[in-house]
Every structure is written in structure tokens, then in C-alpha cells.
Ligand SMILES: Nc1ncnc2c1ncn2[C@@H]1O[C@H](COP(=O)(O)OP(=O)(O)O)[C@@H](O)[C@H]1O
């Protein structure tokens with residue numbers, strides 16, 4: 568499997584607990600894909616289905632409905648040998664950490680390395696280095712009973728990471744940790760994702776670490792209700808806040824708008840909007856350039872060149888008139904589109920925005 572292949576492809580995943588009358592659905596038709604290099608944080612109220620989803624991905628529970636590929640393996644109908652092989656590339660950090668009470672911290676970590684292909688010396692070096700980074704250098708020989716909850720949790724983290732798994736599934740891994748340890752755990756997970764091209768799916772409510780995420784997924788009542796790339800979201804909010812008629816929105820309102828925007832890649836010469844067409848979207852140029860033409864002037868020089876941060880397409884949404892210009896992508900780039908409904912909802916949040924725009928288009 569190539570290193571850029573998706574780590575997880577989930578399609579229409581539903582799940583039920585119980586039988587007969589007691590049968591209840593806890594996951595509803597969830598589809599998503601997770602690529603290498605991402606640290607994904609999953610949030611959502613208690614009981615929303617996060618742990619159930621994580622245990623399905625880790626093949627700790629059988630898929631009932633939908634399809635789930637993990638590290639290139641289709642989990643539906645996977646045989647026991649392939650399942651064992653797949654699990655060797657997945658690191659689990661669950662709240663029930665199941666350390667062996669009779670083994671020391673370092674031996675608990677090394678237990679995980681027996682089938683890894685590392686020599687015992689290599690395994691030991693890596694295990695010790697991880698425990699040291701997690702602040703347990705002075706506790707290597709202690710058994711779990713002699714460790715605090717937070718220390719046991721960190722041993723479980725080291726055990727999950729020692730084999731450099733390609734995928735880490737972590738269920739509230741920082742819940743029992745102080746701030747410094749939480750940061751170190753997240754830094755380790757981040758290194759694994761970004762530097763080693765792995766992926767991390769981490770359930771957490773810890774807002775001290777939300778800003779470390781590449782992507783935020785939130786679940787409510789068994790459904791993924793939002794799924795956003797954090798860096799892009801922040802960059803989008805910044806660009807939106809510079810647009811005069813969005814500048815009065817609060818950060819939360821801006822990010823709600825940004826979450827509704829969807830990226831559209833364009834190639835050189837692609838028509839982004841065409842004069843005379845009905846307008847259904849507002850656009851923000853995110854990457855690349857675009858040229859503006861009016862009245863069949865396509866063979867002449869453009870009347871304007873747009874660059875990152877410039878927007879277009881709002882006029883037709885306000886006035887209901889047809890598009891009044893043709894805009895053509897230059898180079899390769901990305902525009903973010905906001906559909907008419909979401910654009911109008913944003914206008915409803917900021918009443919003066921509507922006034923401003925109406926003045927602009929009707930008041931002259
Ligand atoms: N083994 C189980 N048997 C029956 N119901 C379960 C089981 N595990 C979880 N549930 C129910 O499924 C729903 C989702 O639970 P869970 O995935 O643990 O949510 P979260 O991790 O988001 O708190 C909850 O309503 C929970 O009560």
C-alpha cells in the first residue's frame with residue numbers, strides 16, 4: 568500500500584446495540600476518509616458514539632452496516648491472519664489501559680514489541696526514550712500498582728507508540744493528565760502523524776489541545792455533524808474577516824460561515840462563473856489567481872485580476888440578477904464556495920451587512 572493511500576475509508580457506517588425491542592441505533596450512516604499526516608480530533612457529547620466508532624475502526628467490534636477500510640484492508644470479511652497483521656500497525660490508547668500488573672513500566676511497553684521486527688536492544692532504547700519523554704524516566708522499573716493514574720496512562724501511551732504504528736486510535740488519552748504531560752502526549756502523536764506520515768484519531772474534550780489538530784470532527788447523536796480542516800478554517804476566517812461586510816461577525820460566527828464553505832480546485836482557464844448565468848454561490852479566492860471579463864471581452868485584456876482573499880459572486884445573490892461578469896481561473900488554485908442559503912444566513916446574523924450590500928447594489 569502506497570504511503571499516500573488513505574488510512575481509513577468509512578462509507579455509510581451505522582451501528583446498533585441490543586436485540587429485539589432493546590435494539591437501538593447508535594451510529595447513523597457516517598462516511599469519511601482519513602489520510603496520512605493528519606491528527607484528527609473527534610469531539611462530541613458523552614454517548615454520541617465516539618468510542619463505538621473508534622472501536623469499529625480498530626476492529627475491536629465487527630462492522631454491521633456500511634464498509635470500512637483500514638490501512639488498505641477491508642474490515643468486512645477480513646480473516647484472522649490479516650486482522651492480526653493489521654492490528655500490528657495500529658496503536659490503541661483506550662481509557663481501560665490493561666497494563667500487566669506483574670510487569671514493570673518498561674516491560675509493559677516492551678511486551679508490545681515482540682512481533683515488531685525490532686531487535687531487543689532497539690526496542691529497549693526506543694521504549695526507554697519514550698518513557699523518558701513522557702516524564703517517567705525515574706519510574707521505568709515500577710509496576711502499575713506503584714504508579715498514579717496519570718503515570719499509568721503515560722505507560723499506555725508509550726506502549727501504543729513503541730512500534731511506530733501507522734495509525735493511532737486514542738480515546739481521551741489526556742483525560743487523567745496534567746497540562747505538561749498532555750502537551751507531551753499530543754506532541755508525540757503529532758510527530759507520528761506529521762513527521763512519520765501516520766495518522767491519529769483522538770477523542771478528546773481537552774480544549775487545551777484542540778489547536779494541535781489538523782482536523783476537527785464532531786459527533787452528535789451518532790452522526791458526524793461537522794468535519795473541518797483546522798488550518799484551512801483558521802485561514803478562511805482570517806480572509807473572511809478582512810471582507811468589509813463580514814468584518815462585523817464574531818469569531819464564532821465567522822467560523823460557522825467558514826465551516827459551510829467548500830473548496831473547489833480549478834485549473835488554468837476554468838470558468839468559475841459565467842456572465843448571464845444564475846448565481847447560486849458566493850466565492851472566495853483562496854489560492855491562485857482569476858481574471859474578470861465583461862461583455863464578451865474574452866479576447867481582450869481582463870478588466871481586473873483577482874488574487875488570494877478577493878471575493879466574487881455576491882452581487883447576484885443579493886439582487887437576484889444574473890451574473891454580471893465572467894471569471895476565469897489562472898494557474899492552478901482553489902476557491903471556496905458558500906451556497907446562497909448559507910450566504911443569506913450569514914447576512915441574517917449581521918443585519919447591517921444586508922443593509923450595506925443593498926445600499927451598494929440598489930442605493931446608487
Ligand atoms: N456495549 C454496549 N452495549 C449497549 N449500548 C452501548 C454499548 N456501548 C455503548 N453503548 C451506547 O451507545 C451509545 C454511544 O456510546 P459511546 O460510543 O460509548 O459514546 P461516546 O464514546 O461518544 O461517549 C450510548 O448511548 C451508549 O449508551
Ligand SMILES: [Mg+2]
Nearest residue numbers: 617618619738
Ligand atoms: Mg467514549
